[in-house]
Amino acid sequence: MSDPFVVVGADAAGLSAASKFRREAPDREVVVFEKGRWISYAYCGMPYFIEGRVERMSNLLSLSPSEVEERGIDLRRDHEVIAVDSDTKTVAVETAEGETIEQGYDDLLVATGGRAETGSFNVRGLDGAFTLHDMNAAAAIDAYIAEPDAYDPARADVSAVDRERVDRNAAMPAPETAAIVGGGYVGVEMAEALSGRGLDVHLFQRSGHLLPPFGEAVGERVADELEAEGVAVHRGTPVKSLVGDDRIEGVALDGAADSVAADLAIVGVGIRPNTELLDGTGVETGEGGAIRTDEYGRTSLPDVYAAGDCATAVHAVTGEEAWMPLGLTANRAGRAVGATIAGDPSPVGEIAGTAVVKAFDMEAGRAGLVEEETAREAGFDPVRETVTAGSRSGYYPGAAPTDVTLVADRDTGRLIGGSIVGPDRAAIRIDTLATALEADMTVPEVERLDLAYAPPFSPVWDPILVAAKVLNGTLDEE
Amino acid sequence: MSDPFVVVGADAAGLSAASKFRREAPDREVVVFEKGRWISYAYCGMPYFIEGRVERMSNLLSLSPSEVEERGIDLRRDHEVIAVDSDTKTVAVETAEGETIEQGYDDLLVATGGRAETGSFNVRGLDGAFTLHDMNAAAAIDAYIAEPDAYDPARADVSAVDRERVDRNAAMPAPETAAIVGGGYVGVEMAEALSGRGLDVHLFQRSGHLLPPFGEAVGERVADELEAEGVAVHRGTPVKSLVGDDRIEGVALDGAADSVAADLAIVGVGIRPNTELLDGTGVETGEGGAIRTDEYGRTSLPDVYAAGDCATAVHAVTGEEAWMPLGLTANRAGRAVGATIAGDPSPVGEIAGTAVVKAFDMEAGRAGLVEEETAREAGFDPVRETVTAGSRSGYYPGAAPTDVTLVADRDTGRLIGGSIVGPDRAAIRIDTLATALEADMTVPEVERLDLAYAPPFSPVWDPILVAAKVLNGTLDEE
Numbered sequence: 001m002s003d004p005f006v007v008v009g010a011d012a013a014g015l016s017a018a019s020k021f022r023r024e025a026p027d028r029e030v031v032v033f034e035k036g037r038w039i040s041y042a043y044c045g046m047p048y049f050i051e052g053r054v055e056r057m058s059n060l061l062s063l064s065p066s067e068v069e070e071r072g073i074d075l076r077r078d079h080e081v082i083a084v085d086s087d088t089k090t091v092a093v094e095t096a097e098g099e100t101i102e103q104g105y106d107d108l109l110v111a112t113g114g115r116a117e118t119g120s121f122n123v124r125g126l127d128g129a130f131t132l133h134d135m136n137a138a139a140a141i142d143a144y145i146a147e148p149d150a151y152d153p154a155r156a157d158v159s160a161v162d163r164e165r166v167d168r169n170a171a172m173p174a175p176e177t178a179a180i181v182g183g184g185y186v187g188v189e190m191a192e193a194l195s196g197r198g199l200d201v202h203l204f205q206r207s208g209h210l211l212p213p214f215g216e217a218v219g220e221r222v223a224d225e226l227e228a229e230g231v232a233v234h235r236g237t238p239v240k241s242l243v244g245d246d247r248i249e250g251v252a253l254d255g256a257a258d259s260v261a262a263d264l265a266i267v268g269v270g271i272r273p274n275t276e277l278l279d280g281t282g283v284e285t286g287e288g289g290a291i292r293t294d295e296y297g298r299t300s301l302p303d304v305y306a307a308g309d310c311a312t313a314v315h316a317v318t319g320e321e322a323w324m325p326l327g328l329t330a331n332r333a334g335r336a337v338g339a340t341i342a343g344d345p346s347p348v349g350e351i352a353g354t355a356v357v358k359a360f361d362m363e364a365g366r367a368g369l370v371e372e373e374t375a376r377e378a379g380f381d382p383v384r385e386t387v388t389a390g391s392r393s394g395y396y397p398g399a400a401p402t403d404v405t406l407v408a409d410r411d412t413g414r415l416i417g418g419s420i421v422g423p424d425r426a427a428i429r430i431d432t433l434a435t436a437l438e439a440d441m442t443v444p445e446v447e448r449l450d451l452a453y454a455p456p457f458s459p460v461w462d463p464i465l466v467a468a469k470v471l472n473g474t475l476d477e478e
Numbered sequence: 479m480s481d482p483f484v485v486v487g488a489d490a491a492g493l494s495a496a497s498k499f500r501r502e503a504p505d506r507e508v509v510v511f512e513k514g515r516w517i518s519y520a521y522c523g524m525p526y527f528i529e530g531r532v533e534r535m536s537n538l539l540s541l542s543p544s545e546v547e548e549r550g551i552d553l554r555r556d557h558e559v560i561a562v563d564s565d566t567k568t569v570a571v572e573t574a575e576g577e578t579i580e581q582g583y584d585d586l587l588v589a590t591g592g593r594a595e596t597g598s599f600n601v602r603g604l605d606g607a608f609t610l611h612d613m614n615a616a617a618a619i620d621a622y623i624a625e626p627d628a629y630d631p632a633r634a635d636v637s638a639v640d641r642e643r644v645d646r647n648a649a650m651p652a653p654e655t656a657a658i659v660g661g662g663y664v665g666v667e668m669a670e671a672l673s674g675r676g677l678d679v680h681l682f683q684r685s686g687h688l689l690p691p692f693g694e695a696v697g698e699r700v701a702d703e704l705e706a707e708g709v710a711v712h713r714g715t716p717v718k719s720l721v722g723d724d725r726i727e728g729v730a731l732d733g734a735a736d737s738v739a740a741d742l743a744i745v746g747v748g749i750r751p752n753t754e755l756l757d758g759t760g761v762e763t764g765e766g767g768a769i770r771t772d773e774y775g776r777t778s779l780p781d782v783y784a785a786g787d788c789a790t791a792v793h794a795v796t797g798e799e800a801w802m803p804l805g806l807t808a809n810r811a812g813r814a815v816g817a818t819i820a821g822d823p824s825p826v827g828e829i830a831g832t833a834v835v836k837a838f839d840m841e842a843g844r845a846g847l848v849e850e851e852t853a854r855e856a857g858f859d860p861v862r863e864t865v866t867a868g869s870r871s872g873y874y875p876g877a878a879p880t881d882v883t884l885v886a887d888r889d890t891g892r893l894i895g896g897s898i899v900g901p902d903r904a905a906i907r908i909d910t911l912a913t914a915l916e917a918d919m920t921v922p923e924v925e926r927l928d929l930a931y932a933p934p935f936s937p938v939w940d941p942i943l944v945a946a947k948v949l950n951g952t953l954d955e956e
Contacts, residue, residue, distance in 0.1 A: 048874060431930055
């Protein structure tokens with residue numbers, strides 16, 4: 001008898017793979033091991049839960065354990081896979097009871113995800129200091145922010161929650177001032193969320209502008225929006241350390257004598273791939289230290305696949321290996337691996353690095369290679385233009401300035417990246433650029449796209465077309 | 479000395495051509511003849527002016543005559559070109575004074591636009607009956623709707639306006655009930671506009687659903703929205719004739735004994751290209767009776783170009799000739815012709831038939847070949863799926879059902895068309911499909927697009943990706 005398809009990790013990539021596998025091969029077995037209690041949660045929704053826009057933590061769960069089992073998936077929570085032997089095709093698994101069992105596999109998918117970086121910051125040692133990469137952290141932050149007598153335990157209405165941690169945080173005095181370390185997605189979204197909860201918010205960004213992968217034009221407008229909403233944005237301001245004994249008291253800045261007082265700190269300085277399970281197996285790793293995978297999600301170990309935040313992918317623009325831990329990437333790669341293992345070889349697809357973010361009423365998107373340095377490193381000679389154009393016909397109420405940045409390769413005229421920022425339906429427009437990037441379009445081809453026009457939605461020349469026109473002019477001059 | 483570049487018609491295509499030509503060839507001459515007083519107005523904005531969302535008619539003008547002249551363009555209004563002689567390369571022009579002059583040209587652009595069809599309806603003979611294809615009609619409708627003593631003449635604040643017509647309509651009793659004949663863009667947009675002005679609105683559509691080129695899924699939801707807002711939508715209800723002696727009294731229906739009473743009628747049954755100027759020249763015409771043009775906008779006559787609503791274009795999906803009078807097409811083709819004549823050969827670009835429309839809070843878009851019959855006529859074997867998916871993550875407030883229809887060719891799996899409808903940022907998403915169509919993507923390629931995901935803007939699987947997934951499943955089964 002053959003062994004099952006074994007999946008490590010019951011989140012986006014793992015459960016997408018298991019579900020697709022069972023749909024395609026309903027008479028074959030799949031076992032999913034999850035080291036904790038949480039499965040299938042919407043990581044990207046945590047800031048909106050903390051903000052209070054999402055009322056219950058259970059709203060963020062896509063699938064319950066029983067729904068997973070209804071799909072014919074053998075889900076084992078509190079089961080941590082601690083070793084992989086690709087010669088004997090077995091994994092060693094530690095159960096909740098501390099037993100170690102062995103499980104053979106026909107194919108193995110490593111979908112162990114990523115975890116928040118803490119850098120040099122003493123996050124674990126201080127009450128009121130948090131990273132944001134799991135639901136227990138989100139529940140704890142939410143409880144910590146509430147006044148002790150006003151906290152509603154029904155907010156964290158999922159049995160998997162670390163109730164002891166929630167209760168402990170709920171009992172602490174409510175904070176008034178928050179320091180957010182890092183101006184990436186998490187930082188920007190948490191700035192909005194914590195302002196929404198009534199806190200004074202300081203956002204510290206090491207480099208000169210927020211959201212570095214979105215480029216300067218986006219960073220500037222998002223910073224303006226945050227400041228207009230009362231967030232203190234500190235750019236070019238590296239945080240040296242968290243200050244406090246038991247509870248967070250503030251953050252110390254590089255080159256500044258006084259620290260900035262804060263009774264809540266969120267450290268959002270990046271995430272790293274969870275690859276330790278394969279340490280010592282000889283598996284190849286690549287960009288960002290993630291597990292190297294090919295176009296079908298295969299690792300360098302036979303019959304071992306990896307998908308999601310722990311795995312590399314192929315970049316649509318460079319054709320090279322990249323590591324970009326994003327939600328769609330994980331879901332899609334998992335699904336493709338499930339199909340492939342079920343007998344229907346399916347490429348995991350390339351990634352264009354498409355991302356969107358909201359900061360109060362400002363929306364932004366990015367795709368491809370936006371920063372000059374990244375483009376140069378990938379072997380391009382980048383030419384870039386940023387234009388400001390109206391989101392609608394000028395006479396139609398609600399028209400708002402929309403900044404579009406397009407980046408092209410000088411030699412070939414090929415579009416290699418872009419960003420969009422503005423308050424009026426700006427973010428979703430990035431999909432147009434993501435599609436053009438996947439199609440390897442040149443900027444003249446982008447300029448000739450037949451994009452939509454109607455006064456309530458776009459001017460005759462869509463902001464993307466205006467940007468392409470200007471960039472073509474620049475390319476022609478040279 | 480050489481003759482100038484001569485343009486017939488001072489609207490989108492004509493002025494785009496003249497402006498681009500002067501920028502590229504600043505020492506060469508361009509003369510633009512316009513038979514009337516109006517230039518460069520935003521046709522698509524007229525419903526919003528009538529609705530009152532746009533306060534002044536002057537808001538709809540893109541360029542004033544003096545701005546045109548500042549660009550070095552010799553603009554002659556009240557000059558009607560009445561004949562073209564492509565052998566001697568001259569046009570005959572009738573001036574406001576009734577004189578006929580001759581003007582030689584090096585190159586000629588015919589940008590005579592289109593005009594509203596009236597079908598068999600007696601629009602001109604009845605007060606209160608209108609088509610909507612020029613600013614004088616828009617001003618007259620606006621004046622007609624107002625109570626005689628409440629009309630503000632400053633609404634029509636453009637000197638070109640037919641003041642006598644406006645005054646006459648303003649003096650008539652205000653209407654209470656409107657009949658709109660035709661459920662295309664004009665009909666749908668005018669239904670919203672007239673409801674906004676407080677009228678009871680009946681919308682009559684000959685075929686079974688509104689907005690035929692958008693497909694049934696869009697037509698149904700737009701009809702539901704109109705009805706929810708109080709518009710009486712009559713589908714499958716051809717109007718036989720307008721009823722009334724001097725003033726409109728109602729509309730008579732095919733096969734119904736009683737007519738439906740109305741004291742305002744808008745007839746929106748299509749537009750036709752203005753090609754009469756070239757009658758007798760032997761110029762080739764094509765789709766829709768429009769002037770046939772090649773990829774550079776050239777007609778079959780030497781040195782004679784055509785662009786805009788009077789000219790054909792090449793369809794991005796079929797590669798065949800098509801006639802789709804739309805704003806961007808006119809602007810882009812005009813601009814390309816201006817560049818070409820100035821010495822920089824520029825293709826006018828293909829059209830994907832991308833269009834968007836708003837009906838109260840409902841937004842819709844379409845691109846490519848959506849209707850089965852059209853797809854079959856173009857030689858495809860269409861397979862179609864419609865899905866309903868959320869516009870945002872389900873837990874994020876404002877998520878709304880979005881219907882995406884994708885159409886593929888069965889043999890090749892190529893995407894050939896699609897539509898989107900929903901209340902939450904649905905329309906602008908059509909640009910993703912327009913881009914995929916121009917790139918000749920297959921449905922599996924669309925399914926692997928790296929589209930944006932963030933809870934406020936899109937679920938992990940964007941509605942377009944969900945539709946591609948489902949359509950791929952259908953294609954696989956066959």
